[in-house]
Amino acid sequence: MKKLVSVLLAVLLLPASALAAALEQGAPFALQTPSYVLMEASTGNVIFEHNADQQRPVASVTKLMTILLALEALEAGTISLGDMVMVSREAAGMGGSQALLDAGSAYKLEELLKSTIVASANDAAVALAEHIAGTEQNFVSRMNERALELALSGTVYKNTTGLPAAGQHTTARDVANLSRELAKHPQYFKYSTIWMDTIEHKGGRVTDLTNTNRLVRFYEGCDGFKTGSTNEAKYCVSATAKKDGMRLIAVVLGTPASQTRFNEARQMLEYGFASYRLFSVCQQGDRLGMQVAVTRGGMDAVDVAAGESLTVLLKRGEESGISLEVALPDAIEAPVLRGDVLGEIRVLKDGQRVGTLPAVADADVRLPGYLEALLRILNGWR
Numbered sequence: 001m002k003k004l005v006s007v008l009l010a011v012l013l014l015p016a017s018a019l020a021a022a023l024e025q026g027a028p029f030a031l032q033t034p035s036y037v038l039m040e041a042s043t044g045n046v047i048f049e050h051n052a053d054q055q056r057p058v059a060s061v062t063k064l065m066t067i068l069l070a071l072e073a074l075e076a077g078t079i080s081l082g083d084m085v086m087v088s089r090e091a092a093g094m095g096g097s098q099a100l101l102d103a104g105s106a107y108k109l110e111e112l113l114k115s116t117i118v119a120s121a122n123d124a125a126v127a128l129a130e131h132i133a134g135t136e137q138n139f140v141s142r143m144n145e146r147a148l149e150l151a152l153s154g155t156v157y158k159n160t161t162g163l164p165a166a167g168q169h170t171t172a173r174d175v176a177n178l179s180r181e182l183a184k185h186p187q188y189f190k191y192s193t194i195w196m197d198t199i200e201h202k203g204g205r206v207t208d209l210t211n212t213n214r215l216v217r218f219y220e221g222c223d224g225f226k227t228g229s230t231n232e233a234k235y236c237v238s239a240t241a242k243k244d245g246m247r248l249i250a251v252v253l254g255t256p257a258s259q260t261r262f263n264e265a266r267q268m269l270e271y272g273f274a275s276y277r278l279f280s281v282c283q284q285g286d287r288l289g290m291q292v293a294v295t296r297g298g299m300d301a302v303d304v305a306a307g308e309s310l311t312v313l314l315k316r317g318e319e320s321g322i323s324l325e326v327a328l329p330d331a332i333e334a335p336v337l338r339g340d341v342l343g344e345i346r347v348l349k350d351g352q353r354v355g356t357l358p359a360v361a362d363a364d365v366r367l368p369g370y371l372e373a374l375l376r377i378l379n380g381w382r
Helices: 059-076 109-119 122-133 136-149 172-182 186-192 258-275 370-381
Strands: 002-009 035-040 046-050 084-086 106-108 196-200 206-210 222-230 234-243 246-255 276-282 287-295 301-306 310-315 322-329 331-333 341-349 352-361
Touching: 035 172, 035 258, 046 172, 046 258, 059 109, 059 122, 059 136, 059 172, 059 186, 059 222, 059 234, 084 109, 084 122, 106 109, 109 122, 109 186, 109 196, 109 206, 122 136, 172 222, 172 234, 172 246, 186 222, 222 258, 234 258, 246 258, 246 276, 258 276, 287 322, 287 341, 301 341, 310 352, 322 352
Parallel strands: 287 331
Antiparallel strands: 002 322, 035 046, 035 246, 084 106, 196 206, 222 234, 234 246, 276 310, 287 301, 301 352, 322 341, 341 352
């Protein structure tokens, strides 16, 4: 038999793990973008979306995966920022956005990473890929493997740059989730917030680098992610901003004009910050004010606590209909260790379960010693 204890909370709970669907049906305003997603980064909650699973080319937004793999290799120690990278003729010959690297010259890996993140340099991206994996195609294989690991089911990579290639595509949802993964790497933001910089070549020649993401300069709180544009992909951007401890990701793909992608991404971000906030329901270790009886133990009962922390996305102004339902056994047998799962905390919204957390023991309960056990037996005879 389980006892159920309901505790009303004045919050609107919207956890990503429980809600696969968007929180709102479409954008609350008109957008020209044919495919878009607005996501909160820490929970993965999608606030609204449209054609989010439509497979599309995204041009240089593809480089999000190139950058992620480079950062992961840095953190794994297989490469370092001080590595000198020899630029191949193939890398130097990339078209589109470039850092104008010299074939046969060596550049610090940090300069190539910066050029890829800030200026979306195709030559720098390929040079990075060749340094990490030997060839660009080896690196592309890693990109596709990582996409599978991240469950980016609508994504196929054919190159590291996003230059047009048959069969290369992704989706707005995949881009948002990939962006969310990239945001977990603090090193990324060291470069993504740069507005203008330079890279110096052998012999003193200098290439100016300007951030392709205009929102980094013109929208407060925006600190990164990626633009892309080709005739095939039209104009794309994954933009992120952080305010009051909440990070939002706005992905717009296939927008008809360059400035429109920035305007609409900004409009999406502004709506998200104005309409939603993060709320901490509980922290790991918070006591629930309940106990479970313990049989044959050194103590008669053990306190119950939350086994995990829970932060949820809260829509401003909608603070009703939420309850916690704690399901526990009437009793458990010793020994019990602190952290042992005793039951579960069920989070309900309007009576429907939207999340579950473990309810755990808040202390150790050992088997009693010989003397204590004898005293209990004697007390039981009285």
